[in-house]
């Protein structure tokens with residue numbers, strides 16, 4: 001699906017004149033594309049060539065499951081080295097406590113409620129996916145001259161029009177469903193699910209290895225042009241399987257056969273540990289390729305988990321709840337940003353930031369402004385990343401209807417309320433719990449009665465947000 005330069009310029013709305021205005025530059029003997037819309041605000045010192053962006057998203061990894069986040073059981077020397085060589089976020093959030101909505105937010109830079117992507121896309125309804133009227137980060141970066149690739153989990157739609165290669169990615173090898181057997185690549189409801197672009201392909205090997213291998217090949221192949229690489233690990237989502245474990249979901253003819261294997265909690269956790277450690281090893285391999293190719297100092301690498309841990313495995317490091325909930329354990333995730341020579345080594349920030357911030361940040365690093373009609377919900381993090389400056393204070397809000405929860409954080413305060421699905425509005429009468437996250441990150445001491453003014457302020461902030469992210473019917477698809 002790779003476009004040549006002329007097709008690229010045409011797709012970007014640039015005619016023949018643009019060929020002169022945005023002429024090619026030679027980098028390493030090959031042709032590099034220049035961004036179509038540089039804004040001249042060269043915060044990162046990008047120079048002629050904007051930085052490469054590598055975004056590593058992992059699946060259901062808990063806040064307490066990395067060495068650099070206090071895990072005593074799981075050894076993650078490579079991600080830890082990214083933290084000691086870059087910036088670790090203590091208060092980084094995702095926009096949802098489950099896979100697809102978080103990914104919809106990451107891909108669009110917008111609260112998932114705006115396009116109705118509030119729950120997980122399942123093979124039970126193949127017509128659903130990230131609405132095609134939404135603009136993706138990959139499409140934007142491609143417009144800016146980036147080569148784009150995703151390897152691993154997509155989970156934003158199953159049919160062809162939703163495929164990553166139709167949503168701004170030049171290359172895609174991986175799976176469309178939310179999870180699959182790590183060895184056979186079979187999803188229980190969607191069947192065999194390993195793709196190269198629009199075609200099913202044989203993907204022999206452990207999926208963590210394959211995702212890593214394709215990511216490294218992508219870096220080597222595109223070392224001479226700016227690239228956006230989305231490394232989307234399935235690990236450590238269920239099924240719990242290490243690299244040497246036997247398959248648990250297989251196809252016999254057209255029939256999906258699941259092996260019933262009972263694990264004790266200890267056995268399952270031991271496999272989970274192995275899965276995270278193995279993933280860490282392959283992340284180390286990818287970082288090594290960036291160094292070998294001389295790209296480390298022109299590449300921002302971010303590592304984030306898409307939501308908190310499943311109740312089956314993983315730990316929240318003392319935070320309440322986990323996957324599916326808006327307690328801190330469901331939405332506060334490990335996050336590290338690594339960029340040698342640009343981000344101060346060993347920086348730790350407690351500034352609340354969110355995965356929705358990556359869209360405007362990456363665009364700014366690419367020297368671009370979002371296209372005119374694009375309402376983004378995040379904030380450019382460059383000054384925090386590169387200069388450790390504080391972010392302007394804001395309210396971060398969440399709504400997760402399947403669990404009937406809403407939440408808002410401003411400064412150190414967090415308020416949890418109820419979502420009334422019938423009335424389609426928040427209800428802070430029946431449920432109203434206020435926590436001081438500085439003193440009480442475990443959300444144990446409800447201070448709502450003691451701090452009515454803070455509660456009122458946070459409710460107002462939530463309601464303002466709710467007004468702003470109303471479902472935009474114009475953007476919805478008619479299916």
Ligand SMILES: [Ca+2]
Nearest residue numbers: 059060099306
């Ligand atoms: Ca997930």
